[in-house]
Structures are given as C-alpha cells and as structure tokens.
Amino acid sequence: MLARSVENIFWLGRYLERLDDTARLVNATSHLLIDSHKDTEFGWPVLLDVMGLDSAQVLAGYGLQPQNPAQLAQIEQAVMSYLTSSSDSPVSIRTACSQLKYNARTIRQLLPRDMWEELNKLDSFVQQHCLKPASRQQRYQLMTEISRRCQMVIGTVDSVMLRGDAFDLFTLGRHLERADMVTRIMDVMVLQTLQPTQLKRPRFRWISILNALGGVESYHYYLANNATGADADAIDYLLSYADFPRSVSYCFNRVAASAKGLPDSPVILQHVHQLQHLLSRQPLTDLSTVQLHELIDQIQAGIINLHQVLLGANVTEPQQLTA
Amino acid sequence: MSLENFTGGRYPLHANCFDELVAADGNARAPATAIARFIDKHGAAELCTRQLQLNQTISDMGVCFTLYAEGSNIDRAWPLDVIPRTIPxxxxxxxxxxxxxxxxxxxxxxxxxxxxxxxxxxxxxxxxxxxxxxxxxxxxxxxxxxxxxxxxxxxTDLVRDEQGTFLVLEDNLRVPSGVSYMLENRTVMKRVFPELFADSTIVPxxxxxxxxxxxxxxxxxxxxxxxxxxxxxxxxxxxxxxxxxxxxxxxxxxxxxxxxxxxxxxxxxxxxxxxxxxxxxxxxxxxxxxxxxxxxxxxxxxxxxxxxxxxxxxxxxxxxxxxxxxxxxxxxxxxxxxxxxxxxxSERPLIQNVETFLCQDPLERSYVLANLDKLVVKPANESGGYGILIGPRSTQAERTQMANAIKDNPRNFIAQPTLNLSTAPTLCDGTLEPRHLDLRPFILQGAELYCSTGGLSRVALTKGSLVVNSSQGGGSKDTWIINDEG
Known part of the structure; x- marks a missing residue:
C-alpha cells in the first residue's frame, strides 16, 4: 500500500470508533440525566468536556451559561446539537461521519466492496438523520442505530478484509481511539467530580458509565470472580481488566498486536510498552484520587505521542491536495 | 407484446427515430420481449417501486459522479433508468x-x-x-x-441512424471514462431485477x-x-x-x-x-x-x-x-x-462514420455557415459535450457567435447533420417515454484485442434533448446483449 495511505486508513479506524463511542456516550448519559439521579453532580455540559472541549465556551456560542438552571432545556438541546448534528462542531457524529467518508473515499482501493457499501449506508443514514438533534423520544433509537451500523462495518471488515498493513492500521486506529475515549470519560465523569482527598471512591455513577461502554454484565462477572477484595472498583476494571474489550489494557494489547507486523513496529511498540507498563506498575486500588488523575494524564499524553509516532514514522511528507 | 398496458395507450414512438425496444408496429423487438412481458405483467406501480429500489441501491453502493459547481465539488448519485436497453x-x-x-x-x-x-x-x-x-x-x-x-x-461513441444502423460518432483515445458505470449499472440491475436475469440469456x-x-x-x-x-x-x-x-x-x-x-x-x-x-x-x-x-x-x-x-x-x-x-x-x-x-x-470499414463537414475546407465551410440552423457544430478538441452548437435548437445569437468562432479558427470546427438519434423507453414521471441515447463500448488493445460486452448507454433525460453527458443532465441505462444465437 502507498505510504500516503497510512494516515487515511488509521483515521478511518479512529473515526469509526469515535462515531460508535459518541453514540454510546450520548445514550448512556441521556438515561442518567433524564432520570435526574440525586447523586448526579454533573449536567449536560460535562459531555462537551469529555470530548476535550471547553463547555462554557461552546455554550457561550449558543448564548447559554452552563450553570443557569433556567436554561436547562436549551442547554440539553445545544449539547446534543454539538455532539450529534452540528456540521460546525469538530466532535459531532455528523462531522466524524463526513471525515470517515472522506478517508474511505481516499483509500477506496484498499477497502473490500462490502465494507465500502456498509460505510456508504452508515454515511447516508447519518447525513439524513443527524441534520438536527433528535428529540428525547427519538434519541435512543437513533444512537442505537448508529452504533449498530458501525458494528456492521466492523463485522464486514472482520469477515472479508485482507489481513495486512491496511487491516492492522485500521484496527490500531480503532483501539487507540477507544483507549482515548475511555480515559477521557473516566477523567471527566468520574475523577473531576471526586474530592482530591477522598480515598474511598463512591460507586454509584459507574453503572451508567459502564452502560455507555457496554460493560455492566462483564463488570459484575469481574466483581464476582476476579476482584481482590471489596475495594476493587470500576476504575481498576476499566483501566486494567484486559479481558474486557473496552478496557484500556485490552486496547493497548490490540494496538501492540496490530503494530507487530508494521514496518516501523520497533518504535511503535516501544511507545505501546510504555503505556502498558503504566497500567501494570502497581495495584491501581492503592492509588489516591490525585495519583489516579496523574496516571490518566500520563496515559492521555502517551496516546497523543503514539498517534504522532504512527503518522510521523510512516508519512514521509505532508499530504498534498491536487485539484 | 406491446407496452400498451403500461402506457395506457400507444407508446409514443418518435417519427424518424429508431427505437431500441419497440418496433414501428408498436410491438417489442425480439430481445426486449422479456422486458415487455415484465412491464405488461407488473404495470406502472411496480416499475416505479423498482426505480426507487434501484436508486437506494445506487446510494448504498456509493455510485456517484462529481460535478464542478462554482468552485465546490458535489458528489451526485449516478442516474440510472430502470428500463434496460437491449441489443441482439x-x-x-x-x-x-x-x-x-x-x-x-x-x-x-x-x-x-x-x-x-x-x-x-x-x-x-x-x-x-x-x-x-x-x-x-x-x-x-x-x-x-x-x-x-x-x-x-x-x-468509442456509437449512435444509431433512422434505419437503426450503428455509426461512430467519436473515438475517445485519451482518457475515456464511463466503464465503471457500465459495470455498476449491471450490478445494480441484477439486484433489482433478479427474475429477469434468471433465464440467463443476458451476456455478462x-x-x-x-x-x-x-x-x-x-x-x-x-x-x-x-x-x-x-x-x-x-x-x-x-x-x-x-x-x-x-x-x-x-x-x-x-x-x-x-x-x-x-x-x-x-x-x-x-x-x-x-x-x-x-x-x-x-x-x-x-x-x-x-x-x-x-x-x-x-x-x-x-x-x-x-x-x-x-x-x-x-x-x-x-x-x-x-x-x-x-x-x-x-x-x-x-x-x-x-x-x-x-x-x-486494406479493408472496408465495418462501421461507418457520421457524415462530417470540415470547416478547414473552404467549400465545406461555406456550406456549414449557410446551414448552421440545421447542423451540429463541434469544436475539434473538447469533450464532455462542451462547446457544441445544436443548430435546430439554437438561438440566432448562438449561431452568430458560432459563425464568428468558425471564421476565426476554421481548423478547430467540424459540423455534422443533426441526427435522429435512436430512442428507448425511459421511466419519466411514472410513464414510459422515448428518450434519445448513445452507446459507449470500451475496446482494449495490448497483446490482444478485446471489446466490452455492450457498453455504457447514456440517455438524454430531458424530452427531445440530444445531450447525453452526465455532466449536462444525462442519465444511463444498463445495456443488455441478449443471446440470439442459441
């Protein structure tokens, strides 16, 4: 395959995962927030923070203030618009899907026909149904359908795509994006709501977060079978339980496995091993909230580095666009 | 077998045009019998349903072409008519x-x-x-x-004259395009009309x-x-x-x-x-x-x-x-x-050219200038249907402009009689109407010679129009070579 295509196939994997993860996140948090749990200390704007944005700034663009209780309905609408339907938003499902299609178009010669077709169906579905934010009644259905269609693409890839550089880079992109999203969710939705000095970490909210990650049942399995003592919690599980496909450990294992066959694998693997080492260093249950926060910051920085190494190591020159 | 049940009357054949599917007596030509039978049996509503299904398939398959429009690029769904064109x-x-x-x-x-x-x-x-x-x-x-x-x-672009004889309209030897649409048209049609392919007389x-x-x-x-x-x-x-x-x-x-x-x-x-x-x-x-x-x-x-x-x-x-x-x-x-x-x-050409006047030649040029309202004038080196004057459909201003262009650079222009291009029944607003079309087969030459089975049929979707280019509102049809040799 062309050296230039590395970037596109890698991003294809990342955007596909981002689309799926965002749809799951919207669904899970909508449930949580609509129920108005007494213990929820965060509101809709937190979703923007998860995506790595400054929620106050984004909402100011809509003429809204994040803390204003009188604007709750408008805030929900604005956040949903920004996460799903806005074409100006860099993080919306609609934008991610356009990027997905753009990258697919650029490397179509590497994609099996069935995958190309599933990508088209996904794109036309999103471009048709995500023109404005869905109502609460329709939201669940819509997000589930987007997730389902993402899974269709992945299923097709799994059954028909040649195992080679393109497949490895696609898989790598997906799992790096997933590790990125999981750590951001943990960072914003769990840690930022805890007191820095609080040692005993509360559990209440995690069920909804596990829901977003499709991991409630396997978490219960983990508690019943693997946990060492009562202190084992969702944070350990999400970071280091490598049997769970949305744990950060699992993602890094997949990244390492995918990188093995690539021409620049030594330098990539060096970075992955550093990340894996962070997670295996010590029992995570022993870490204080502050230490956990630091750990997640380190993981996030490592992911960014790895992304740059991947593209920098293989892309020989910046991509030129020809008219 | 005629198309009467469908059209609610006689299919409105154009006078002086050969129709690909329907003979002058209103009955389907032999290779089109299966299609006529299908239309007769299922009627208008079913045909419209299949057209919708076909459009959806094209969108799912991502079959598109790109238009340049005021500096931006737009992907348009590839237009394919539900009625195929048949050739024995x-x-x-x-x-x-x-x-x-x-x-x-x-x-x-x-x-x-x-x-x-x-x-x-x-x-x-x-x-x-x-x-x-x-x-x-x-x-x-x-x-x-x-x-x-x-x-x-x-x-090579082929058209049929009034008698139905294929003529070469032009040879595209630079970077001819369209073959992907020929292939995708067939994939789409097989999904939408599996029953018509079942009898396997359509050559792949x-x-x-x-x-x-x-x-x-x-x-x-x-x-x-x-x-x-x-x-x-x-x-x-x-x-x-x-x-x-x-x-x-x-x-x-x-x-x-x-x-x-x-x-x-x-x-x-x-x-x-x-x-x-x-x-x-x-x-x-x-x-x-x-x-x-x-x-x-x-x-x-x-x-x-x-x-x-x-x-x-x-x-x-x-x-x-x-x-x-x-x-x-x-x-x-x-x-x-x-x-x-x-x-x-040292052979006679098996396919004829369309009669062509060279503006380079003084005699032919004066004929062209005197008959601009009857002729089609084309620049020698354009493609995509750009820069063409279709005499009978032109305004006086367009003809004057063309006359000046010819006088300025006669080498750059040729003229041909306005052809009565053949037609084929095409689904237009829920009814079948004749529309003009051409055919672009693809020929390969390396160690050996190869010619595609049929080619890309391009159809002018606007009533009476002779312009088939997709960049100018043309559509397409799947081209079925029907085995009649047993």
Missing part, C-alpha cells in the same frame, strides 16, 4: 468486430505519425492537419510502444476488470515472468472521474497513485509504498498526457511526474494510453478514419 448478440458480434478494426487501424495510424509518417507522405491525410495539431506531441517522435499500440483503451459484462488488468500486464517492460506492478494514476479525489479511478484500482487490486506517490530515479519509476520504494512497470494514466511530465510537456503542470517521459522513452515503464495518442482523437482526424482503415488494413 448477433448484431453485437458484427459491431465489436468493427470496433476492433477501427482501433487497430487508429493505432497503426498513430504509430506511423510518430515514426515514418507514410500516410502523410502518401497524401491520404493532409500533413498540416496532423503536424499543426496541439495533440501531436513532438517528444513522442521515434517512439514505438509495445506491440506498436498507443491507444490501449478506447471508448463483468470480465472487463480482469481483461483490463491482463491487457495492462501485457505491456510490462519486465516481461511476463516478473509480476508486474501496475498503478492507476489519478489527478486526485476532486477529479470528476475519481469514482472510476478508485473503482478500477479496487477491482483490479492495484494501487491508486497520485503524482506525488511516484518518483523517477535511476531511469525507473518508483512507487512510494509503506514498505519502501517499489518499481512501477505499467501506469494506467487518467491524467491528460500534456500534464503528465512537466519536463517534457507543460512546465506548469502540478499533476505530473518530472522525468517520466524519459523513462518511458527508454522503455523502462509502460504508459497506457501512451502519451501522444490524442493526436487521433480529434474530430477533424475523425473524418479521415474510414480512409485510414482502408489505407492500413
């Missing part, structure tokens, strides 16, 4: 023999022009027409590509990508014992035919390269792959030849690969179509093709 296989046999004959002669002609120029010396084609043409590329002189073949891929079209690969592989300078590295060279994702470039690369399993993915070093062409440099043997270029190498042709080209022509001349890479092939793809040269066939092959 016996007729197609004769037609494809004629198409192969024509390409063989044209390649002998091009090879002659860049080498001995025998045909010019013999006065069969006026030398100044060739040598003054901007498509005659001096850097190609003395070159003779493998098999002496320059135009390896040709898209899907061997084209394999034939194309084989033809390209036969050009490899390293011979048949080294697996050839073939690339499709595209101007990029914003090109109007990018869909086709990526489709063909995907179908052949070869790389789709832009100019900056290739480089020239040590008298060879290399592909910048993830796993280092790889020597390229054959380039299927989808870029106009004058843009292909800024060192040899247009110095301002940002699409080219510097030094490519030198490597090609050394015989270390094959380029299809060879640079310089466009010299025979000129509407003025077109007028001489019947003579060219007789000159090189």
């Amino acid at each position: 296989s016996s007729e197609w046999q004769r037609t494809s023999a004629g198409l192969k004959q024509r390409l063989t002669a044209l390649n002998l002609f091009i090879d002659d022009l860049y080498n001995g120029q025998r045909i010019l010396k013999d006065g069969v084609v006026p030398a100044e027409l060739v040598l003054d043409s901007k498509n005659y590329l001096a850097p190609c002189q003395g070159m003779s590509p493998r098999y002496g073949v320059w135009a390896n891929i040709c898209g 079209v899907d061997d084209y990508p394999a034939q194309l690969w084989q033809m390209l592989a036969s050009l490899s300078p390293r011979g048949e014992h080294v697996p050839p590295c073939i690339v499709v060279l595209t101007p990029g994702i914003y090109n109007s035919a990018y869909f086709e470039h990526s489709y063909l690369a995907q179908q052949m399993g070869v790389e789709l390269a832009e100019n900056h993915d290739l480089l020239v070093e040590d008298d060879k062409v290399w592909l910048k792959s993830l796993r280092g440099k790889r020597q390229v043997d054959v380039i299927y270029r989808r870029i106009d030849d004058i843009f292909i190498d800024p060192l040899a042709f247009r110095a301002d080209s940002v699409l080219g690969i510097p030094g490519l022509i030198a490597v090609w001349r050394k015989g270390n890479v094959a380029i299809a179509n060879a640079p310089g092939s466009g010299v025979a793809d000129d509407k003025v040269i077109y007028a001489f093709v019947p003579k060219i066939i007789e000159y090189y092959l």
